[in-house]
Amino acid sequence: MEYYIPSNFEDSGKIAGLFGIRNVIEAGILSLPFIYLSFAFFPGGLTWKIIIAAVFAIPTGGMALMGVNDDCLSLFAKSIWQWYKNKRIYEYRGEVLEKGSRKIL
Secondary structure: OOOOOOOOOOOOOEEOOOEEHHHHHHHHHHHHHHHHHHHHHOOOOHHHHHHHHHHHHHHHHHHHHHOEOOEOHHHHHHHHHHHHHHOOOOOOOOOOOOOOOOOOO
């Protein structure tokens, strides 16, 4: 039995077929403060405000749109936090104990 898989089966739940909805929301949340701050507090003309907003907002939003390892940034940050929280230091000194033997200090 053969199944036909349409060419756009991965496009559901994505905006423009490329970006996940969660990634777009995170990009907006991370980019909008840069845009607001550059327009509200930068004392230049409109052209300079647009340039300053673009310099900070485009890389931030682009990184949020792409994500890391096909995950959004919040899931990546959560996994990094869990790793830092649960990491342990293991030391291997080259000693191999036989079964039933005990190390005497």
